[in-house]
Amino acid sequence: MHYISTRNKNKLYSLTEALQKGLAEDGGLFIPEYFPKVNLTDYNMQMSYIDFAERLLQNFFKEDILDKNLREICENAFIFPVKIETIDSNTLMLDLCKGPTLSFKDFGARFLAECLNKISHKNKSTIMVATSGDTGSAVASAFYNKENTRVIVLYPKGKISEKQEKQITCWGQNILSLAVHGTFDDCQRLVKQAFNENWWQDVMNMSSANSINIGRLLPQMIYYAYTSFVFFNKNKTSPGYIIPTGNLGNATAAYWAKEMGFPIREISLATNENRVINDYLESGVFSPRKSVLTLANAMDVGNPSNFERLSQLFHDHSIFDKNVTSISVTNAEIRQTIAYFYNKYKKIICPHTATGFFVRKSKCTESWIVVSTADPCKFDDIIEPIIQENIAIPEQMQTLLMRETMYWDVKAELSDIEKIAKKYFKI
Ligand SMILES: *Cc1c(COP(=O)(O)O)cnc(C)c1O
Numbered sequence: 001m002h003y004i005s006t007r008n009k010n011k012l013y014s015l016t017e018a019l020q021k022g023l024a025e026d027g028g029l030f031i032p033e034y035f036p037k038v039n040l041t042d043y044n045m046q047m048s049y050i051d052f053a054e055r056l057l058q059n060f061f062k063e064d065i066l067d068k069n070l071r072e073i074c075e076n077a078f079i080f081p082v083k084i085e086t087i088d089s090n091t092l093m094l095d096l097c098k099g100p101t102l103s104f105k106d107f108g109a110r111f112l113a114e115c116l117n118k119i120s121h122k123n124k125s126t127i128m129v130a131t132s133g134d135t136g137s138a139v140a141s142a143f144y145n146k147e148n149t150r151v152i153v154l155y156p157k158g159k160i161s162e163k164q165e166k167q168i169t170c171w172g173q174n175i176l177s178l179a180v181h182g183t184f185d186d187c188q189r190l191v192k193q194a195f196n197e198n199w200w201q202d203v204m205n206m207s208s209a210n211s212i213n214i215g216r217l218l219p220q221m222i223y224y225a226y227t228s229f230v231f232f233n234k235n236k237t238s239p240g241y242i243i244p245t246g247n248l249g250n251a252t253a254a255y256w257a258k259e260m261g262f263p264i265r266e267i268s269l270a271t272n273e274n275r276v277i278n279d280y281l282e283s284g285v286f287s288p289r290k291s292v293l294t295l296a297n298a299m300d301v302g303n304p305s306n307f308e309r310l311s312q313l314f315h316d317h318s319i320f321d322k323n324v325t326s327i328s329v330t331n332a333e334i335r336q337t338i339a340y341f342y343n344k345y346k347k348i349i350c351p352h353t354a355t356g357f358f359v360r361k362s363k364c365t366e367s368w369i370v371v372s373t374a375d376p377c378k379f380d381d382i383i384e385p386i387i388q389e390n391i392a393i394p395e396q397m398q399t400l401l402m403r404e405t406m407y408w409d410v411k412a413e414l415s416d417i418e419k420i421a422k423k424y425f426k427i
Contacts, residue, residue, distance in 0.1 A: 166405065177408070243357045248372070349372065
């Protein structure tokens with residue numbers, strides 16, 4: 001299996017190259033050269049999640065030097081369960097928040113960390129990651145104490161929850177956490193800028209762990225493939241998925257699983273008040289813009305990077321429009337949905353997951369699986385006033401809350417970041 005850039009299908013890369021580079025030289029994102037069609041008889045209900053992951057990913061590891069390590073990578077990465085909960089007769093919730101930092105980002109971050117750790121480095125590499133809240137902590141946790149890698153996490157100061165910030169800033173050692181005076185889009189811009197600068201490339205040996213890295217998306221296909229397969233075998237019909245989305249990473253992974261032929265009926269997206277994808281569906285014009293702050297902050301993205309991958313899969317607007325539906329959910333609707341859900345089911349959902357359940361209400365009676373993207377305890381400051389109840393703190397969070405906090409404030413300028421990085425990493 002080879003990988004190509006979304007901007008040039010003639011130059012072929014190995015998986016290892018794509019993982020190491022993060023972004024292609026032409027600025028495009030890596031995608032598999034093609035999606036192998038699944039043969040469902042290769043899978044069975046006795047398989048564990050790790051068995052399933054290994055079987056699926058073999059397609060994408062073929063002929064790469066990492067192929068021989070695939071089993072071990074899966075075993076080390078997927079150390080926490082994927083849970084499906086029944087909400088009502090035709091609604092299920094796919095709970096992806098049982099990992100060490102309590103969001104679905106743990107799947108991609110841990111898998112990528114295991115892959116990069118297996119690729120032998122002559123030089124230490126640096127991962128610079130922009131986070132709208134949950135990527136930073138997942139990446140920091142996954143790479144913490146991995147000696148060959150330095151991690152720099154950029155997060156928008158004052159625009160993430162207190163618990164999210166704690167999860168990003170509680171590491172130290174090989175993890176440098178920077179509070180950027182700016183927005184998530186500024187953080188993303190700084191990462192892209194660093195990729196184009198000699199000092200960062202040559203001295204720091206940049207690699208990328210944002211959701212643009214193919215090593216983040218491949219493992220995210222598995223939970224869609226796995227749960228649709230289990231659902232199909234039990235119910236003899238294919239489920240639809242409702243996915244809360246921002247940078248379109250998790251959604252792209254779901255479309256890839258569907259493209260391979262896993263039994264997914266349809267996919268529907270839930271966005272917050274950042275409407276760039278909704279406007280594209282309506283008008284056919286993709287116009288990135290500044291993000292606006294919402295209660296679902298990890299989805300506050302004004303220029304979703306993975307649009308480039310998705311529009312490569314669905315070549316033009318009419319095909320895109322046939323395959324993708326999306327509803328934009330307001331802050332008021334998020335609040336209402338959290339309250340409704342708590343009153344009706346006695347379950348607490350996070351603001352991102354609430355966008356998904358809001359969308360569920362407008363759908364038909366066919367079966368839908370709504371993706372739960374983060375544990376509600378990360379957003380206790382938003383949720384507790386709505387439900388008038390304290391949220392339980394899972395063990396993973398309690399452990400991190402006890403650690404010391406360490407971060408630096410920086411301007412949204414690369415020179416400022418360079419200064420601090422030199423000092424922190426003693427370069
Ligand atoms: C990152 C994130 C999202 C959005 O996922 P994308 O892959 O960026 O679309 C949704 N919810 C939570 C909690 C997240 O952390």
